[in-house]
Amino acid sequence: MPELPEVETVRQTLTQLVLNKTIKEVKVSLPRIVRSPLLEDFENILPGKSITAIDRRGKFLLFRLSGGWTLISHLRMEGNYGVFASSEPVVKHTHVIFVFDDGTELRYRDVRQFGTMDLMKTDEVDNRPPINKLGPEPFAEDWTSDVFYKKLKSKKKNIKAALLDQEVVAGVGNIYADEILFRSKVAPMVVAADLSKQKAKSIYENTKQVLAEAIEAGGSSVKSYVNGQGKMGMFQQQLFVYQKHGQPCTVCGREILKTRVAGRGTHYCSKCQKS
DNA sequence: ACGATAGCCTGATAGC
DNA sequence: TGCTATCAGGCTATCG
Structure with missing residues (x-):
């Protein structure tokens, strides 16, 4: 994907x-x-x-x-x-x-x-569509923690749906949304507007960090992805939760769960990630 | 205005 | 060469 x-x-x-x-x-x-x-x-x-x-x-x-x-x-x-x-x-x-x-x-x-x-x-x-409704690029200088926090404050949907919303920030999909929330220790079903400024900052920083690490690794080849030269990415080896359900959390040992949030398969650790 | 959801589509897989 | 139901998900249209 x-x-x-x-x-x-x-x-x-x-x-x-x-x-x-x-x-x-x-x-x-x-x-x-x-x-x-x-x-x-x-x-x-x-x-x-x-x-x-x-x-x-x-x-x-x-x-x-x-x-x-x-x-x-x-x-x-x-x-x-x-x-x-x-x-x-x-x-x-x-x-x-x-x-x-x-x-x-x-x-x-x-x-x-x-x-x-x-x-x-x-x-x-x-x-014009499809570009005109896109939100900020994650690495743009004017996309700050404060801008992100204020945007989340206006959203009644859960944080997983907010991260997948391309108008909030452009480029995050299902794999990286799960990984970002795991690293931020935030449960995916938490309502976006309920997050503290501190938590919003953590999600903001992890968004940039996870995406940067994944680019460095040439992306994640979970199913069929290959780059323009037909080569697979390597970041799938560094995933903590995506498609790890049934396996122990590498941080606390509790079983990684899979559920449905925002209409998407969602993987998380119920001990590490707080509601 | 906003949030939630169906539909698009094929191949892999689980279950019978 | 077993068959069928389910699942995978980014975006758009549609509904409430």
């Missing part, structure tokens, strides 16, 4: 492989992946454009293209990119192929078919 650390790793690895390449042709075999603009326009605009940079916003990849265009790509659960020689066979579940003019291709594969692509002018990106 690509969250911020995985998307950031894809961004870094893919940049090495496709920067400055020029698109010759686009092949879309699953039209629903392309949300905007109309498929015909998507296929007509891209040829001739070169990739000038790859940026990231939350869990979105932003392919910056010549001519002032940006391709916004979300991997959702199992989307991934790879670069291949055009002569190589196309594997199953490949839905979009960007053919370059140098005999190579950027291929988008997505078993669950949940990923999305939007193409728009770069100057419109910040003011």
Whole structure:
């Protein structure tokens, strides 16, 4: 499940492989992946454009293209990119192929078919869906502990749901939400507005810490995630609670529990994490 | 306005 | 080559 650390790793690895390449042709075999603009326009605009940079916003990849265009790509659960020689066979579940003019291709594969692509002018990106509603980047200087605490004060939902809310902070998903709350010693079902300033600060700091460590490890390969070079991440070896239910907590020894919070599978230690 | 939830989708797995 | 139900979850639409 690509969250911020995985998307950031894809961004870094893919940049090495496709920067400055020029698109010759686009092949879309699953039209629903392309949300905007109309498929015909998507296929007509891209040829001739070169990739000038790859940026990231939350869990979105932003392919910056010549001519002032940006391709916004979300991997959702199992989307991934790879670069291949055009002569190589196309594997199953490949839905979009960007053919370059140098005999190579950027291929988008997505078993669950949940990923999305939007193409728009770069100057419109910040003011239109899916980017316009995103909250602060976790590593932005203006995202402070105080800003986070005040945001939590306005939320009646539980802290797990608040961390998953991309408008509160962009990029946290189910794996890292559980890990952040474990390290912060906060139970996932605690109402966000009820948290003390001290606890909010702990969650804030652990959010940055966990995400930074995960980026350093190349992300977490829990199910199918691989980076732009087809390599797995290593951070799954450093998880404390995610999918550790039934195993003893490495801190206190009590069995890690799994329940459902905010509609998501949620893993936590009922002794270490206080309500 | 906000919170909660269904639906999208395929493959792995558990249970019978 | 056993079959079926359940689960995995980020985001959007929809409902209350």
